[in-house]
Amino acid sequence: MGLMDTPRAVRARGITKYFGDVVALDGVDLDVTQGQIHGLVGPNGAGKTTLLGLLLGLAAADGGRLEILGTPVERALAAPDGVAGFVDAPGLYPSLTARQNLAALAALRGLATGAAGIDDVLGEVGLTEVADDRTRGFSLGMRQRLGLAAALLTRPRLLVLDEPSNGLDPSGKRQVHGVLHRLAADGTAVVLSSHRMDDLEALCSEVTILATGRVVFSGPLGKLAAENRELDYRLRTCDPRTARRIAGDTTGIRIVDDSGVRQDPDVLVVRALVPALDELVAQVVRSGVAVRELAPVVSPLEAAFLALTEHQETGR
């Protein structure tokens, strides 16, 4: 199958959206293929939720072209056919149990979902044990999972989720990640927002980074991290004074003064590109100083994200 034939779940071109004087989205392009988990990242107020809302048909764009599952979207609709998900928080009836909420939703949407179907989705998101508890007492993570279960009931071809990992404990997160990976493997496209780079790494094949309504990066995560940039590294040795002296004498190494931040005297923080860092480590070891730990202060992905979005912020 050629590139032209790859089925598109989302194709957005030059999308703009205003709230009064605020430009929430400013010429945004987005491509999501079937079976892809696509992450939206960006600082607070970047426009992620606004964009997800457009995909769900909760609002209409002020400009640009938007195609969802091959159909042009002209104005705000109740979620286009085949699309499910929620922004902010899923709508639940607090006085009903988890199971009753799903039954009510299925009835509202005219879905032919039997009790077995409801049990299935509750099981998938790990809520079987609390299926008969009222949702009033549910934690944020339980609400998120029930919202996901509600979306699954509709067997969506495009699933749209606003920070689905929010409030999830580690086992809930693993469960939700598993559900999303299975959906994607079955050809469902997933678009989700997140503030957590580790979640994006675990879930997404592609990400779009927004900053103040504009796309500053879109593509595979690997491409983002691979960009050649200096990072801060923590270098722990058995002889920090000697390590510091050698670092001072090594070309391409800058010693980062973080005296106000860190208490650990065995750690030296240096800023460098990988080749200079290699040289430093080799020199340190050659001098008989043992290296006990070497790690970036923030992950390469996070550093790339910060560099892209901070640049945008100061350019305002």
Ligand SMILES: Nc1ncnc2c1ncn2[C@@H]1O[C@H](COP(=O)(O)OP(=O)(O)OP(=O)(O)O)[C@@H](O)[C@H]1O
């Ligand atoms: N209903 C609204 N009325 C007025 N302004 C809005 C509305 N919704 C969003 N905005 C503004 O549009 C911009 C984008 O907001 P949006 O919620 O999409 O950002 P976000 O990336 O989801 O942020 P966060 O990470 O904080 O959730 C912000 O400046 C916000 O204040």
